[in-house]
Amino acid sequence: MAHQLPTLPYAYDALEPHIDALTMEIHHSRHHQTYVNNLNAALEGTDLESLPVETLMGEIERVPEAKRQAVINNGGGHANHSLFWTVMSPQGGGKAKGDLASAIESELGGDEAFREAFTQAAVKRFGSGWAWLSVTPAKRLVVENTLNQDSPLMHGNTPILGLDVWEHAYYLKYQNKRPEYIKAFFEVVDWDEVARRYAEATA
């Protein structure tokens, strides 16, 4: 079955004022939809069409070389955005709790150090890309960033929190001010969902 655009788990205006409704609408219904369409086109005629997109990105070398870059760009675009929508919530904000908070404390030096590292990863990503909190194969937390739509799954890490820093993610509201967008993002992070993904990745 062809990949499909996931339904957004809240209304386009639900993350206002941190992320505006127009940005959410274009980002979800245009940008994400285009990645889905282009991914389906790239996979057509291969035996990879039924793989979940996360599996596909984790086993990217299975994609024939002629189609690999298109799948990296568009499969990555689909996987990254699908995660992004779920780690934000109108009830978000605050800090991580439980096991995830303990791991942030012991492995990343605490909430404040994590925020600083994540913000730097997001600010320093030159051009288009993503900032991530990921779990390594050794089940350690790591803050990283990727270029364009490259997914941490491509190098074996499991992303549990992601921030899109393509200009399309923030330009209508924040223009050139990426640091303000990053700050606003923390107001809508759904830590329950990040903790759920952490538990799954470390199980």
Next chain:
Amino acid sequence: MAFELPALPYEKNALEPHISAETLEYHYGKHHQAYVSKLNELTLGTADEDKSLEEIIQSASGAMFNQAAQVWNHTFYWHCLSPQGGGEPKGALGDAIKAAFGSFEQFKEAFNAKAVSNFGSGWTWLIKTSDGGVDISNTDDADCPIAHGQTPLLTIDVWEHAYYIDYRNARPKYLDAVWNVINWDFIAQNFND
């Protein structure tokens, strides 16, 4: 001596309706300025402080390269545009384009297709080839033909900040519009140099 933001060769509203004054307020006044400011921060007190932009582009890497190349790319881009622009190139440049692409229309189609396929942030260029012809190429992020010994003739910025205010996700619409303000006199001058 510190690097300076060069003057825009026209008013910020001069390219309307194809490129809005609001876009140029940010693109020139904020983005281009930020590249200049960051380049000055990085070069201050170093041996690179007295180098030309071109020298830095040809020798630096990482953040220094990114800032220097983005300063150069944007200055070049502003000069590729003009409120008196549009139409078709004439003379030797027009002939070279026809020789390479068949017709001006086919050239535009090929250029637009290349620009649409430039994934992420980057630039699309018309460059002069070593045999005196012309070709189209893409660069990623800040990368720039003069870093590779090539001769750029024309560039169109395809970072999202170049068109998001005016065209949102519709990069092809931006590309269609920008041909109305292409400064063929500047590009012909680059070709004839």
